[in-house]
Amino acid sequence: MATPDFIRELRRSAGHQLLYLPGVSMVVFDDQGRVLLGRRADTGQWSLIGGIPEPGEQPADCAVREVFEETNVRCVPERVVLVYGLDKPVTYPNGDICQFMDITFRCRATAEAASVARVNDEESLEVGWFGLDELPTMKEYAYFRIKQAAQEGPAWFATSPHAGG
Numbered sequence: 001m002a003t004p005d006f007i008r009e010l011r012r013s014a015g016h017q018l019l020y021l022p023g024v025s026m027v028v029f030d031d032q033g034r035v036l037l038g039r040r041a042d043t044g045q046w047s048l049i050g051g052i053p054e055p056g057e058q059p060a061d062c063a064v065r066e067v068f069e070e071t072n073v074r075c076v077p078e079r080v081v082l083v084y085g086l087d088k089p090v091t092y093p094n095g096d097i098c099q100f101m102d103i104t105f106r107c108r109a110t111a112e113a114a115s116v117a118r119v120n121d122e123e124s125l126e127v128g129w130f131g132l133d134e135l136p137t138m139k140e141y142a143y144f145r146i147k148q149a150a151q152e153g154p155a156w157f158a159t160s161p162h163a164g165g
Contacts, residue, residue, distance in 0.1 A: 023100035027149035
């Protein structure tokens, strides 16, 4: 994901130190039940579409904006799939360290989405629709998010073994 301007401003004073940030990921389905994925420019790996909300931006609005910015696909958020604080920080090639609180949304692409999916910015090398039985190699948590999004039910979340006292 491209670094939002407000984070660039924070980095001027914070340097590379750890920033704990909100993030959104989207499992976007089309009418055929395929999932929209992007092959990231920074890692070369296939992944769900994701991004960082701007200050004051609602997470669901961020989801719609990021999917369009990265893939040219219009979508509608249907439900929150999961909320999860990632266990480990991510260190980017430039030395910046971030840890994310992820909110994953299940989204439905609009009717014309399959025909308009394309790389729409510098963050992706490729974008494509994949059947659930033909997903490319990705990080394990991407498969978990897709599995949760494909099911009906309440949002998934983890609790600490120490929660509740």
